[in-house]
Amino acid sequence: MVEEALTAERILEAAEEVLRRFGPAKATVVDVARALGVSHGSVYRHFPSKTALRDAVAERWLARVSKPLAEVAAEKGPAPERLRRWLDLLIELKRKKARDDPELFATYRELVADARDVVRVHVETLASQIAQILADGVEQGAFTIEDPVAAGWAVFHATTKFHKPSHASEWSDPGIDAAFEGVWSLLLGGLGAREAPAKTRKKPAKK
Amino acid sequence: MVEEALTAERILEAAEEVLRRFGPAKATVVDVARALGVSHGSVYRHFPSKTALRDAVAERWLARVSKPLAEVAAEKGPAPERLRRWLDLLIELKRKKARDDPELFATYRELVADARDVVRVHVETLASQIAQILADGVEQGAFTIEDPVAAGWAVFHATTKFHKPSHASEWSDPGIDAAFEGVWSLLLGGLGAREAPAKTRKKPAKK
DNA sequence: GCGATGACAAAAGTCAACATCTGTCAGTCC
DNA sequence: GGACTGACAGATGTTGACTTTTGTCATCGC
Numbered sequence: 001m002v003e004e005a006l007t008a009e010r011i012l013e014a015a016e017e018v019l020r021r022f023g024p025a026k027a028t029v030v031d032v033a034r035a036l037g038v039s040h041g042s043v044y045r046h047f048p049s050k051t052a053l054r055d056a057v058a059e060r061w062l063a064r065v066s067k068p069l070a071e072v073a074a075e076k077g078p079a080p081e082r083l084r085r086w087l088d089l090l091i092e093l094k095r096k097k098a099r100d101d102p103e104l105f106a107t108y109r110e111l112v113a114d115a116r117d118v119v120r121v122h123v124e125t126l127a128s129q130i131a132q133i134l135a136d137g138v139e140q141g142a143f144t145i146e147d148p149v150a151a152g153w154a155v156f157h158a159t160t161k162f163h164k165p166s167h168a169s170e171w172s173d174p175g176i177d178a179a180f181e182g183v184w185s186l187l188l189g190g191l192g193a194r195e196a197p198a199k200t201r202k203k204p205a206k207k
Numbered sequence: 208m209v210e211e212a213l214t215a216e217r218i219l220e221a222a223e224e225v226l227r228r229f230g231p232a233k234a235t236v237v238d239v240a241r242a243l244g245v246s247h248g249s250v251y252r253h254f255p256s257k258t259a260l261r262d263a264v265a266e267r268w269l270a271r272v273s274k275p276l277a278e279v280a281a282e283k284g285p286a287p288e289r290l291r292r293w294l295d296l297l298i299e300l301k302r303k304k305a306r307d308d309p310e311l312f313a314t315y316r317e318l319v320a321d322a323r324d325v326v327r328v329h330v331e332t333l334a335s336q337i338a339q340i341l342a343d344g345v346e347q348g349a350f351t352i353e354d355p356v357a358a359g360w361a362v363f364h365a366t367t368k369f370h371k372p373s374h375a376s377e378w379s380d381p382g383i384d385a386a387f388e389g390v391w392s393l394l395l396g397g398l399g400a401r402e403a404p405a406k407t408r409k410k411p412a413k414k
Numbered sequence: 415g416c417g418a419t420g421a422c423a424a425a426a427g428t429c430a431a432c433a434t435c436t437g438t439c440a441g442t443c444c
Numbered sequence: 445g446g447a448c449t450g451a452c453a454g455a456t457g458t459t460g461a462c463t464t465t466t467g468t469c470a471t472c473g474c
Contacts, residue, residue, distance in 0.1 A: 005447095006447085006448085025457095028434085028435060028436085029435075029436065029437085030434090030435070030436090038448075038449090039448070039449050039450065040435090040436085040437090040449095040450095041437085041438085041439090041448070041449060041450070042447080042448055042449075044436090044437065044438080045447075045448080048437095049436085049437075050435090050436065050437085150385075150389045151389065151393065153386060153389055154386070154389030154390045154392065154393045155393070157368050157386050157389070157390050158365035158366075158390045158393065158394070159365075160367055160368045160374075161364050161367045161368075166373055167367075178357075179360060179361070179364050182357045182358065182360055182361030182364070183361045183364050183365045185361065185397065186358065186361045186362070186365065186393070186394055186397030186398065187365070187393055187394075187397055188397065189396055189397030189398070189399060190392065190393030190394055190395065190396035190397035191393065191396070192396060212417095213417085213418085232427095235464085235465060235466085236465075236466065236467085237464090237465070237466090245418075245419090246418070246419050246420065247419095247420095247465090247466085247467090248418070248419060248420070248467085248468085248469090249417080249418055249419075251466090251467065251468085252417070252418080255467095256466085256467075257465090257466065257467085
């Protein structure tokens with residue numbers, strides 16, 4: 001005993017490490033148990049199935065994306081600039097994962113592909129973070145949309161290509177940043193962006 | 208002799224039929240030759256490899272999408288309404304294929320997935336059709352964008368979710384049409400759409 | 415002479431015997 | 445007595461001998 005009790009948290013950490021090392025195809029519940037020095041039956045006391053364990057790992061991974069974004073969404077500065085930073089951060093987080101460790105990224109993709117419910121919640125979280133920024137923007141007089149929630153979803157959908165992992169192979173295209181600028185420019189216009197009441201300005205004139 | 212000469216065109220037709228019946232995993236060059244009553248060696252007189260044959264079939268399929276769209280792009284009416292019809296048609300063509308014969312659609316997806324060059328050309332064709340509509344719109348005073356080509360790509364990218372086959376599983380979501388309306392609304396705003404000089408009006412006020 | 419053939423080597427795909435894994439549960443151990 | 449074990453049945457994966465396919469080319473027949 002003592003030896004640190006077997007908790008869901010410890011199992012998740014071990015599971016993540018095992019997935020990282022063996023990949024989703026080779027990682028077994030027995031491997032996870034072995035890494036913890038217990039029998040695989042014990043793992044089943046904490047997770048009802050291997051699928052549930054994988055879902056929980058996927059959830060952790062997604063939280064590492066949505067949490068830093070939540071901070072940007074909660075800030076108080078000018079909404080257009082904040083929306084841009086939020087999108088840049090989302091895209092950068094995804095690209096970084098894909099670039100720095102493609103194998104791990106592939107593991108992550110397989111995992112979340114099976115965790116549809118977890119993904120649904122994650123995506124709803126992201127869309128509502130955008131909606132929050134947009135609502136702030138309306139309040140600031142920087143945006144003129146009527147329905148921030150609907151517009152939040154629209155921004156999310158319109159930028160799918162730039163953040164959804166199934167498009168990862170396109171992220172190394174040389175024109176990808178220009179493509180995003182084009183979409184950003186249309187979206188900003190569509191949100192009815194205008195100079196905020198007074199205050200900060202950011203970019204110099206374009207072109 | 209006579210008996211109709213063996214042409215690339217006839218081989219393509221047979222190949223398409225064989226793919227339709229057996230699927231891309233089971234369709235062989237020998238099957239195609241058998242359907243034509245020739246030896247498989249003969250097929251290789253017209254196509255250097257099985258891959259080239261598959262690419263050619265993919266190209267035909269894609270042409271069946273881009274040709275009807277080219278007609279809409281070439282029309283002369285008000286650009287905003289035409290852009291909307293063009294997008295609706297693109298989306299409808301894709302959805303119809305996916306809905307009416309999911310197996311054939313899966314075959315088509317596998318084929319084009321391997322035909323990257325063919326797809327690149329197809330996508331460039333579509334983006335330039337949008338650009339043409341946008342340029343007309345600028346001329347008509349209906350759009351205020353500076354660079355119709357860049358904006359054409361932006362419209363294409365922003366609507367990826369609604370026409371790219373890898374998103375087909377999302378097309379049966381109940382909210383998909385509302386999602387498109389949201390994106391459309393932002394895009395139209397971003398293009399600087401204003402009532403055309405005089406003339407037609409379409410939708411009643413929203414909400 | 416030229417399109418077509420079919421035998422062939424190398425590559426790719428199949429499948430059934432075998433091995434491993436998941437999930438359960440009666441029983442152990444502290 | 446409750447956390448943990450490990451033997452087990454059924455499900456899932458792996459392996460390697462075998463079959464099929466691709467792509468070539470010397471030869472054929474019109």
